[in-house]
Amino acid sequence: MLDGKQLLIRLTETAGGSGDESNVADVLAAATKSLVDQIEFDTVGNLALIAHGESGEPQPRIMLAAHIDEITLMVAKIEVGGFLRVAQVGGFDPRTLLGQEVMVHAKKSLIGIIGSKPPHLSSQEERKKAIPLYDLFVDLGMTEERVRELVSVGDRITIHRQTMHLLGNRMSGKAMDNRASVTAMAICLDELKKLRHRADVYAVGTIQEEIGSKGAQTAAFRYMPDIAIAIDVCHGETPGVSTDLAKKLGGGPVLTLGPRIHPKLFYAIREVAQQQNIPLQIEVSQGPTWTDADPMQIVQLGIPTALLSIPLRYMHTSVETLDFSDVRLTGVLLARFIAQIDAAFVEGLTCYLEN
Amino acid sequence: MKDLIRTLTVPSGPSGDEFAIKESILRIVEPHVDEWYEDVLGNLYVIKKARSEISEKTVMIVAHMDEPALSVIDIDEDGFLRIAPLGPLHAASLVGARVVFARTGRRGVVGAEHNVALKDLEFSHLFIDIGAQTQSDAMRDVQIGDAATFAYGFEEVGNQLIVGHALDNRVGCALLIDALQHAQSDYTIVGVFSAQKEVGSRGAKVAGHRIHPTIALVLDISPSGDTPKAERSSLTLGAGVAVKVLDATMVVSKKWSNHLIEAAKNVSASYQIEVAPRTTSDAGAIFLAQSGIPTCGLAIPARYVGTPSQMVSLADVTSAQQVLHNFLSLLS
Amino acid sequence: MLLRKLTEAFGPSGFEDEIRQVIYEEVKSYGDKIYTDALGSLIVETNMTARGPKILLAAHMDEVGFMIVDIEDHGLLRFRPLGGVDPRILVSKPVLVGKDRIFGVIGSKAVHLQEPKEREQPLELQQLYIDIGAHSREEAEKYIAPGDLAVFATKYEEIGERRAKAKSFDDRVGCAVLIETMRKKFDLPIVYAFTVQEETGLRGAGPVAYRIKPNLALVVEGTVCFDVVETPSHGQSTLQGAGPAISVVDAKTIAHRAFREHIVQVGTKEGIPVQLRRTIGGANDVGAIHLTEMGIISAAISIPTRYIHAPSQMISLDDYDNTVRLLEAVLRSIEQGGFSA
Structure with a gap:
């Protein structure tokens, strides 16, 4: 049986920025190869784990999309003294980067610190303002000469962080967004081994979500599924945030309702959760979900699309925190839903009229 | 190359109305290609078949031919033209600019209403004066929907530096023409002179879908950071062509940026790395076409992008030329 | 009365069930093949074996609206807009809410209770709520759940001289033009599409264009019109009563020159x-359609609509009639080979 927590730790501690996901894909492929019939890399780097349904009539095709990339920085310029200026690949809150340890993936892996001016040297005015990314730098503790030997503009910088167990089922680390969902997808494949399912499942580790949900769009075009489900993280409940924008850690998977979600998929997944006694939280959305669901819905003829999320606190920081029970239940719910899909259900997804 | 670039900076090429620049390009490349055609968006496609028939692989090389423009949205009773921008232009930097209408060649000057501070200037405060007396006089040469671009000449300054209003991206067009004339490849080369890049790579989007090549390469300009208090960029004029690693639309896969770096090493050309988080290119739109297209890019560093006087080094153009030829010859 | 029926129907972006059914009842005897796609756009194919260019006529049936996102302890409903609504216009407007279409009013703190400084500020969404008359959260929950929708409760009425006011002329007026056009006979393969989710990002039209692969596409819209006091000519966009407006350039499209000139x-x-x-400024479904696959020759014909996206929008019925006439004339010209793709 798949050890989900261990997989999550391995995945989160692997570096895989948008456009450079192959290491993460390899970890995922190794962990799931015994669970699927076929593993496929496409020309742009998406990883598809394919589990065929029971043979027979034409199979409904379902695609799961969990993005494997994480937000990173990139060396934009080497300054006098060997300090590195950075560009971001995906959206960090620069305020969380101050004093952060990072790993520069140069000719060698180099640990660096994002430097900050100590309070003693800052004016009152300065201390009132957040420091923009433009003013941050990475200090490698080396001479400029040595830095120029080892580091090139364009090298990746990831957060240097070991994943931590907090109390109970809580875990914290970098890149929980979205390796938590990748883990849930692997758990789903593991569960599916124990279930009968007619649908062909394309579980895709998608690339470049953090810079515009790119891999999900091209993979959906390639596999043209009858149903697509994005798996991503949503905001976990913290004080002072509206209840419709944040969900409870440990409260179960979160299912989205909104214009970018197919209503019949929403209701069907909710019903499966009820049948199976899986706790489910509902999130409502009024437009973009900012996940892989958005582009998939309008690929080619349009694809009925749903979104399942795992609540996560402190999104886009180095201490993204979640409750592992939500990860596990997301995988279980997905598998139970997939097991119920048949051709008639798929056919009903394009019928909106009452005659 | 210098003369080719000079020739290409003469025609006006507003986004969405690229017929004049397209005609100039076509006149030059037609003898060197096997086939050409246009599409609904205004893209020009030129095909040069592979040197052997064995491979069915294609490389699509894309250089946008359009430039930011001013679109006429209203003509008042006294013959002044009200305008809105097509592409990244800033209202405050346009006051006093000389412009030309692509369709009729009619020239004009951008004026501004007086009661607004320069820093608060918006496009609704600007107008073009074409020297017309009345609305009907103006409408003889300009209609609503017509577009004007900067009207400034091409000059050489200092050593190896050139200045012009549309070097972004006629330099890329010149490099593509040069490759079609001289480069050899085992891949079929589909050259795309793309339309409507400045309004969001609309031409590139449909070109990617139509051609769906094995690999795509984008030729464009990228702002350098080597002037006083410039916005940060590691690019320097004269230090060689820039191999695209990141721009606002795209992260290039290492596999393909490394191919370009290898090509530079093969021909001993100097090169730099482009990490330009605020610069757009056609690369992102092409990458997303169909089931995804591996896409890479070469950029020519330029100063004063977005102004009537963009500056480029001919040494960088030469380096780009060499790298591109070598890259194409090694595709197999 | 078609315009009344269409504008008074309920159908925020992504939740077009009611308006779709209303349109279906109007068109079901005209199409050779009528169906919906995965997103819910309603597609009516006519005369598909005819010669001549295949034409897609599209109008979006969704409207701007609101989603209930939370219910407060005292029974008031928190909401967020679906599509682009200026929050400054919301206070004191009636809405229809939820599956039972019950009345609600958008309320805020009474002006008397506001500090002088507060009164100068526009009201933000966080200061507004929908009041359905519930005494408590428990009572409200009997009628409403988070995720339920609301739209402006505006009646269609003809006012002034040949003008009409209603909610959602954007773009039910386009839907009406398509329905009237469908009742005429053309010797052309024409597909009529009533698209979804235009207001939340031109979502529905692209998949329709991908499916139909037309040679020519025409979108009929309600478009921005501000020909009112103290607006200079270049701030008006269109004039009410001056006929259908042809798009030249908008935020998502540079129009195909030959087609718009035709x-x-x-x-x-x-x-x-x-x-x-x-x-x-602004955009319509052409933005998605013209970039589909290898590019599609497209144009937009619009009815000038004052106070677009607001609770009471105004059109000229002459503009409406002239749009119906223009669309027929354009189709006849194509029928006679006057414009080919």
Whole structure:
């Protein structure tokens, strides 16, 4: 049986920025190869784990999309003294980067610190303002000469962080967004081994979500599924945030309702959760979900699309925190839903009229 | 190359109305290609078949031919033209600019209403004066929907530096023409002179879908950071062509940026790395076409992008030329 | 009365069930094949074996609206907009809420209770709520759940001289033009599409264009019009009563020049007043359609709509009639080979 927590730790501690996901894909492929019939890399780097349904009539095709990339920085310029200026690949809150340890993936892996001016040297005015990314730098503790030997503009910088167990089922680390969902997808494949399912499942580790949900769009075009489900993280409940924008850690998977979600998929997944006694939280959305669901819905003829999320606190920081029970239940719910899909259900997804 | 670039900076090429620049390009490349055609968006496609028939692989090389423009949205009773921008232009930097209408060649000057501070200037405060007396006089040469671009000449300054209003991206067009004339490849080369890049790579989007090549390469300009208090960029004029690693639309896969770096090493050309988080290119739109297209890019560093006087080094153009030829010859 | 029926129907972006069914009842005897796609766009194919260019006529059936996102302890409903609504216009407007279409009013703290400084500020969404008359959260929950929708409760009425006011002329007026056009016979393969989710990002039209692969596409819209006191000519976009407006450039499209010029010529020849849309702000389904696959020749014909996206929008019924005439004339010209793709 798949050890989900261990997989999550391995995945989160692997570096895989948008456009450079192959290491993460390899970890995922190794962990799931015994669970699927076929593993496929496409020309742009998406990883598809394919589990065929029971043979027979034409199979409904379902695609799961969990993005494997994480937000990173990139060396934009080497300054006098060997300090590195950075560009971001995906959206960090620069305020969380101050004093952060990072790993520069140069000719060698180099640990660096994002430097900050100590309070003693800052004016009152300065201390009132957040420091923009433009003013941050990475200090490698080396001479400029040595830095120029080892580091090139364009090298990746990831957060240097070991994943931590907090109390109970809580875990914290970098890149929980979205390796938590990748883990849930692997758990789903593991569960599916124990279930009968007619649908062909394309579980895709998608690339470049953090810079515009790119891999999900091209993979959906390639596999043209009858149903697509994005798996991503949503905001976990913290004080002072509206209840419709944040969900409870440990409260179960979160299912989205909104214009970018197919209503019949929403209701069907909710019903499966009820049948199976899986706790489910509902999130409502009024437009973009900012996940892989958005582009998939309008690929080619349009694809009925749903979104399942795992609540996560402190999104886009180095201490993204979640409750592992939500990860596990997301995988279980997905598998139970997939097991119920048949051709008639798929056919009903394009019928909106009452005659 | 210098003369080719000079020739290409003469025609006006507003986004969405690229017929004049397209005609100039076509006149030059037609003898060197096997086939050409246009599409609904205004893209020009030129095909040069592979040197052997064995491979069915294609490389699509894309250089946008359009430039930011001013679109006429209203003509008042006294013959002044009200305008809105097509592409990244800033209202405050346009006051006093000389412009030309692509369709009729009619020239004009951008004026501004007086009661607004320069820093608060918006496009609704600007107008073009074409020297017309009345609305009907103006409408003889300009209609609503017509577009004007900067009207400034091409000059050489200092050593190896050139200045012009549309070097972004006629330099890329010149490099593509040069490759079609001289480069050899085992891949079929589909050259795309793309339309409507400045309004969001609309031409590139449909070109990617139509051609769906094995690999795509984008030729464009990228702002350098080597002037006083410039916005940060590691690019320097004269230090060689820039191999695209990141721009606002795209992260290039290492596999393909490394191919370009290898090509530079093969021909001993100097090169730099482009990490330009605020610069757009056609690369992102092409990458997303169909089931995804591996896409890479070469950029020519330029100063004063977005102004009537963009500056480029001919040494960088030469380096780009060499790298591109070598890259194409090694595709197999 | 078609315009009344269409504008008073309920159908925020992504939740077009009611308006879709209303349109279906109007069109079901005209199409050779009528169906919905995965997103819910309603597609009516006519005369598909006819020769001549295949034409897609599209109008979006969704409207801007609101989603209930939370219910407060005292029974008031928190909401967020679906599509682009200016929050400054919301206070004190009636809405219809939820599956039972019950009345609600958008309320805020009474002006008497506000500090002088507060009164100068526009009201933000966080200061507004929908009041359905519930005494408590428990009572409200009997009628409403988070995720339920609301739209403006505006009646269609004809006012002034040949004007009409209603909610959602954007773009039920386009839907009405398509339905009237469908009742005429053309010797052309024409597909009528009533698209979804235009207001939340031109979502529905792209998949329809991908499916139909038309040679020509025409979108009929309600478009921005501000020909009112103290607005200079270049701030108006369109004039009400001056005929259908043809798009030149907007935020998502530079119009196909030959096609838009052809439409203007047809109008001129037939004595139908036509104007050009004089702003680059805004966008419509052409933005998605013209970039589909290898590119599609497209144009937009719009009815000038004052106070677009607001609770009471105004159109000229003459503009409406002239749009119906213009669309027919353009189709006849294509039928006779006057414009080919």
